[in-house]
Every structure is written in structure tokens, then in C-alpha cells.
Amino acid sequence: MQKSRRFFSALNKRELLLPALFLAPALAVLLALSIYPLIYSITISLQQETVAGITWGLGNFARLFSDNFFLTALGHTFIYAISALVCEFLLGLGLALLLNNQIRGRGVFRASLLIPMMLPSVVVGVVWRLMLNPNFGSINGTLKQIGINTESLTWTASPKLAMLSVIAVDVWQWTPFVFLVLLAGLQAIPQEPYEAALIDGSSRWQTFWHVTLPLLKPSILIVLLLRTMDLLRVFDQIFILTEGGPGFATETISLYIYRTAFRFFDFGYAAAMSFVLLALTNVISAIYIRLIQAEPN
């Protein structure tokens, strides 16, 4: 109470004018670049353009349910996100545990593991597209050298292997990030709980399960959240690697939204899809936080 009264009296004295003046440019930029586009995209998601003119309503959202392309792309997004997340997490955790030990050449390993993460996704896409080329690529070239028949291994061109290929590329690029965060988490764990566990005679597995994992939980939560959000809106590597193909095999929501907006010029429908993706991402993140926090220590 005391504070707020002081606050208002300050306002009266026009002492707030200067801070407000300093804040104004930042607020204006925020308003122009963030708030206005958000409101605008909400309005266009409620508009449908037809021959008769613009009609208002939830038509764009209703259309989502009967759009096979949208539903399939949504399915692909989840397959992609879940598979990549599981692989990245397990590999990242394994690597972090391994390199948390005193092993020889640890510095070199750590540094070289981070390279993929430093590359722009577009570069990663181009490099892997060349490597995965069925006829001229280095992967099939190597396999041929060691006597494996590569006739059916067309990677990004095969409807069966294309999704696997794009997931593998994401795992290659982003496992280092998971590794980095988890390694930082591991190194922040103090020695005492381990010593206590040792005295209590717990096995290595028990130590890992009852000491390491619970103490690592904050890092795990952060890394899973960040990766999930990133994976759900994946665009660049897939766009470069397959452009959603062959056929529709690797089309994710973001690619379909891009196509709808900039190729078919249907911004309303694209905005509607974007909001659905946003809502789904929020729900999933909330579930995550709940699940991990609810786990008994």
C-alpha cells in the first residue's frame, strides 16, 4: 500500500516522464514488430477470401479437420518430433555421462561434438543432401565400396527412408545441444550425494537412477522443452533436404504453412494453421512440465 501510494505520487510529480520517454522506443518497436502482427494474424485467420469477397468466421479452422494434407503433415510433425527427441535425448545423455568421466582426449571430443550444432541448418541440409544423393553421394559410395548393394537405398528419394533420413540429420545436428546442456547439468552436481551413495553401498545403476537423474532433472526439463518446441516447428533442413517429398512423405506443418501462405497465397488459412501449431506446442510444453514436476523424488 505504502509503495503504491508512493508510485502514484511519483506519477503526479511527473517524475515518470523521463523513464517513460526512455521506454517508449522499445515499447513502440515491440508494438510494431510483435503485438501488431499478432493481432493482424488473428484477424486474417478469421477471414476467408472467396469470389464473392471476404467472409468472416471460423471457416479456416473448420477447414483444418477435412484437410487431408494438414492432418497428414500434423502426423509427420509428431512422428518426426518424437523420434528425433527420443534419439537425441538418449544419445545426448549417454555422451554427457561418458564425457563427464576423466577419459583421455576429453577436450577434443567435447569440442568436435559441438561442430554440427554450430552450422546453420541450411548448410546442414545442403551437405546431407549431397551425401545422401543415391547416385553420386558419399554415403552410398562408401557402402558400395564395402560391398553393400545400394540399389534400393535411395534415402531422401524413398518414401520409406525419407523420414528416417531427415530424422537422422536432425539427430546428427542437435544431439550436441542436448549433450552440452546435460553435461553442464552433470558438472553442477556436487560430489557429496555420490559419496553418500557409495557409503550406503548402492550399485552404479542405483546411483544413476536415484542420484544422478533426480539431480539432473532441471537440465533435462529445459533441454526437452527447447528441443520439443524446435522440433515441432522444423522447417529449414527438411525444406532443403526433401522439400516435403518424395510425394508428401516428409511434409511437416511448417512446410505446409509456408506453402499455403507464399505459394497458394492463402494467408488466412496459413495463419489458422499457425495458431493451431502454437496451441499444440503450448499444451505439450505444459504437459511436460506437469509430468516432470509431478515425479516423486
Add this chain to the structure above:
Amino acid sequence: MRLTLLLALLVLFSGCTGSPQSKQLTLAVVSGVEGEALKQAAADYEKQTGTHVSVAEFPYSNLFEKELIDLKARTAAYDLIMLDDPWFPRFAHEQVLTDLTPFLQKRGKSGPDSDFVETSLALCRHPYKTGSLYALPYVGNSQLFFYRRDLFEKYLMKPPLTWDDVLMAAKTIQEKETTGANGGQVYGYVERAAQGNAAVADFMPIFWAFGGEMFDANGKPTVNSPQGIAALQFMIDLGKYSPPGYASFNADDVGAHLLQGTAAMSINWPAWISSFSDQAKSKVIGKMEFTTLPGAEKSGHAEIGNWLIAIPRDSHNAEAAVDFLLWATSAEQMKRSAQRGNPPTRKSLFQDPELVAKYPAYPAQLRSLESSRPRPRTPYWNEIENAFGIFLSKANSGDLTAEEAMNQANAEIEKILQRAQ
């Protein structure tokens, strides 16, 4: 304090005070050989007339959205725009282009001159062929059939006239030519069936030759007609002689196979012709032949793919833009564009002895262009092509049978058209 503000304002507004009288044009072009020729023409024009022409260059994949967003927002940022012909119906439908006829009449012309190839000029009218003129054709591309003359001679085969000839030749070459260039397999044919433009462009000539039509007289999609399904089945059969993974091939994959001598035939665009005689790129110098597309039940038709130049409706310099447009598409200037590597859209230039000496495929190109067909003229072509291409690609990668693919494509195309109602 006040002085600084005043000065700042002055600096801000001084940008806007440039005299509107000075002649200046802004041109949106595609990056690549087509836009490059127009860019150089713009520089020549500036030297000749003193009209400053500034050029905004965009990659192909961004040009459509840049232009349409700008034109719909009515910013009048461009006075002239390059359009790929399948985009034209969308622009015309949105009513964002200038009708050129009144401007031509003002200059004492009843219409565009008759030297333009009719199929090219037809693209510039809305509705197709019969409506008002909203653009002029600048680059006259149409598909050609590429084949290895040396291999055809080696196995005593005649140049292919029908798709059955093509299939037979592909089989013969693939079976016999197992130690060809690079000591490896030569594939009989190379198709491209990446979803989207690639698959559709490669399929349309087969589709048309088999008697398929995308729409009936009432505008209903009919891609799943028996002819359509047979055409797709043929494309899949021919795919047995195409390099593995062709269901994700784009133009550059096809070009690479032909240049490396690892495939013997394909449908391709004239822009590739020159690279076959380039020492650095080609392993098949002097071995390629370029001709019109084979037929089947119906005669063969190439898909047309012209670059058009149009004037946005909101351009502030329409008069000056029309002058430039007429100048750039004149026979004299288009000849220079042809020398810079772009096929013309004028009959006289395809027959120009100097150009034919430089580009021996010109007679075939003219025949192909004159008998070419456009992609269906609908403002929703981008969306339809996307859906159609997905199913064509799926059928070629073995995901769907020809019949399933065509039925599903037909249903999706119908949905797109219904939504537009």
C-alpha cells in the same frame, strides 16, 4: 534540441523531394539467365534514352510472392514485372495488371504485332487467347525431347516419334549399354518426379499425348479418366529405365545424368542445350539431339513455359513502362536477348540465319513452341500443381498405384476448386 529535431526531420523528408518529373523505371526480374538479359537490356536502354531503369532481382522461388504481395498492397514499387506464365492467371484474376491495348492504340497500333508466336501471345491474354492483353512474352521456352543420337545410331533406331518408341529405345539402351560412359550403366531414360512443378511438368506431355485433359468443358477435374490413368501407368513403366530415386529428381538431377552420359533421353527445357557443348560440364559433346515431343493416341505437345513482362496497374509511370516494354520486346532487342541465351518469342528470330547458326536447335524449338500447350489457365494453379505433383510423385515412388494416385489427385483438385467458389 529543437534545432536537432528540425534537422532530423529535414533529413528524413529530403528523400521524398526528388523531382517526380525525372524519368525513372523500376523493374522486378528473376535472377538467372532470363532476368540477366533483361537487366543488360535495361542498362542499354538507359544509355540510349536517358531513362534510369533500376532493377530489383529476386530468386525464382521468391519472385511470385514478392510481386503479388507488392501488387496487392498497391505500393507501386515496380513499373514492370517479369512473370512466369503459370502465374499470369492469378495476377490477371486479382486485377493488378495494366491492360496494354489502350496504350498500344495511343501509339497507333491495333494490337501486338503478328511476329509473336501465337501460343506465346495467347498466354498474355486474360481470359486465355481471347481476352485483353496484360503482358508481352519475352522468353519463349517450351519443352524439348532430348536424346543421345550416337546411341540411337549405334542400335539402328529411328528418332522416337511416339512414346512407345521411347519405351522400346529405353529398354534397348539400358539392356545393351552396360559399359557406357564412365565404364558404367547408361539408363535408358531419366524422368523427374519430385513433387510439385517437376513431376507435373514431366508428366503433362505424356498425359496430353495419351488424350488426358485436366478439366472438362464445365471446369470439373478429369485427371482420373482412363486416359489419365494409362498415362501415369506409362510414366511409371518408363520409370523402370530411369535412375533409382527419380521420384525426387528435379531439373538439375536430370541435367546431371544427361551431362554425365549416364542417361540417354529426357524431356527438358532449352536452357540446358548450351551446357551440352561445354567442355567443362559435358561428357557427351556433339552426341545430343533435340526434337519435338513424341505423341501417342494424340500428337505430341510440349508444355510452354514463357517469361512474360507486365506492368502493374498501380505503376505511376505506365507510359514510360509501355515504351520500355515495346522496346525490349522489339525484334532488334529480342535478338540481343537471344544472343544472351534466351529463346525469343518471335517467329522471325527463330528463323534468323545468324541465330540459327549459333543455336542449331531453333527450328525444333519453334516447332515445339508453336505446337505447345499451356498449363491450365486457373488462378489456383500453384495449389493444384502442388496437389497433383504430390500424387504423381507418390505413384512414381511406388507408394500408390496409378489409379489410386489419379483418383486421390482428382478429389483434391476438386476440393481446391470448390473452395474458390
